[in-house]
Amino acid sequence: MTSPNPIQWFPGHMTKAKRQMEENLKKVDLVIEIRDARIPYSSKNPMLEKLIQNKPRLIILSKRDKADPQMTIRWTQALEDEQNKVLALDLIRDSYKKTLVSFSNELCKALIEKQKRRGIRPRALRAMVCGIPNVGKSTMINTLAKRKAAQTADRPGVTRSLQWIKLDKGLELLDTPGVLWPKFEDPQIGMRLALLGSIRDEVINRDELVHYALDWLLKKHEGLLERVYQIEPVDDVWDAMKKIALKRGYLQKGEIDQERLIRSLIKDIRNDVLGPITWEEPYDRETA
Numbered sequence: 001m002t003s004p005n006p007i008q009w010f011p012g013h014m015t016k017a018k019r020q021m022e023e024n025l026k027k028v029d030l031v032i033e034i035r036d037a038r039i040p041y042s043s044k045n046p047m048l049e050k051l052i053q054n055k056p057r058l059i060i061l062s063k064r065d066k067a068d069p070q071m072t073i074r075w076t077q078a079l080e081d082e083q084n085k086v087l088a089l090d091l092i093r094d095s096y097k098k099t100l101v102s103f104s105n106e107l108c109k110a111l112i113e114k115q116k117r118r119g120i121r122p123r124a125l126r127a128m129v130c131g132i133p134n135v136g137k138s139t140m141i142n143t144l145a146k147r148k149a150a151q152t153a154d155r156p157g158v159t160r161s162l163q164w165i166k167l168d169k170g171l172e173l174l175d176t177p178g179v180l181w182p183k184f185e186d187p188q189i190g191m192r193l194a195l196l197g198s199i200r201d202e203v204i205n206r207d208e209l210v211h212y213a214l215d216w217l218l219k220k221h222e223g224l225l226e227r228v229y230q231i232e233p234v235d236d237v238w239d240a241m242k243k244i245a246l247k248r249g250y251l252q253k254g255e256i257d258q259e260r261l262i263r264s265l266i267k268d269i270r271n272d273v274l275g276p277i278t279w280e281e282p283y284d285r286e287t288a
């Protein structure tokens with residue numbers, strides 16, 4: 001279960017985080033960018049490309065177990081079509097160390113070749129794990145290190161010596177993940193982040209959020225709401241809300257208890273009651 005992650009970035013934080021990222025980036029050969037498989041577009045940081053410049057990058061789509069498997073295949077394909085190397089993972093249950101090492105070697109082929117040509121024995125590749133809050137950065141580092149290596153608290157500005165985790169003789173990970181900020185300006189992106197509980201509830205309109213989610217489910221997952229809530233076929237969002245409220249007895253003096261309904265639907269979405277759902281499609285990107 002993902003816990004709501006209170007992220008609030010201020011310009012000062014952003015500058016500091018960006019500077020820290022730039023410093024750490026100088027020390028690595030490649031970047032492992034984690035995005036959430038349920039929102040591979042909205043969970044990316046638009047500035048990362050600029051920050052990492054020409055460094056090789058591996059995109060990990062995390063929480064594969066919570067995403068629609070068919071959609072994960074489509075997303076992986078779409079990202080690969082744009083010349084990215086992509087790996088969709090359940091960061092908790094999959095074993096992926098070997099794959100990660102081999103993908104990293106492939107991504108850094110040019111660097112390894114260059115070192116060989118110069119007669120230098122290739123040293124272990126160094127990678128940094130990056131991503132917006134809650135995508136699974138610490139989980140990945142800790143799972144790979146098989147210990148509690150990464151600090152879970154985000155304390156910007158705390159200087160400490162860089163720690164490397166040796167995964168293999170060929171690959172080392174920086175144990176401090178690069179925490180980035182999501183793109184907030186776009187309301188669609190905000191909605192999708194909120195659906196996963198990545199934005200504080202106070203900054204979103206909960207009625208709109210539920211409307212947005214139900215609309216998506218009706219369009220993309222025909223019959224799902226009827227199945228999950230054991231209701232008769234629904235026509236639209238309002239009809240669905242009414243039928244769910246009646247079924248669950250969310251009534252107050254004969255009227256639908258809207259507040260209770262909204263609260264319970266958001267809870268269901270975040271607790272994966274609806275099953276594995278992906279909240280955006282690859283071709284949404286232009287409009288997102």
Ligand SMILES: Nc1nc2c(ncn2[C@@H]2O[C@H](COP(=O)(O)OP(=O)(O)OP(=O)(O)O)[C@@H](O)[C@H]2O)c(=O)[nH]1
Pocket residue numbers: 001002003005062063064065066089090091092131132133134135136137138139140152153154177179
């Ligand atoms: N089901 C599932 N849960 C995951 C996966 N990866 C991470 N999680 C869970 O997602 C939550 C957030 O994971 P973290 O590793 O703390 O995320 P983070 O990116 O380090 O977050 P910040 O430190 O806030 O930036 C935790 O509850 C993890 O257990 C995954 O692949 N599948």
Ligand SMILES: [Mg+2]
Pocket residue numbers: 137138139151152153177
């Ligand atoms: Mg963390």
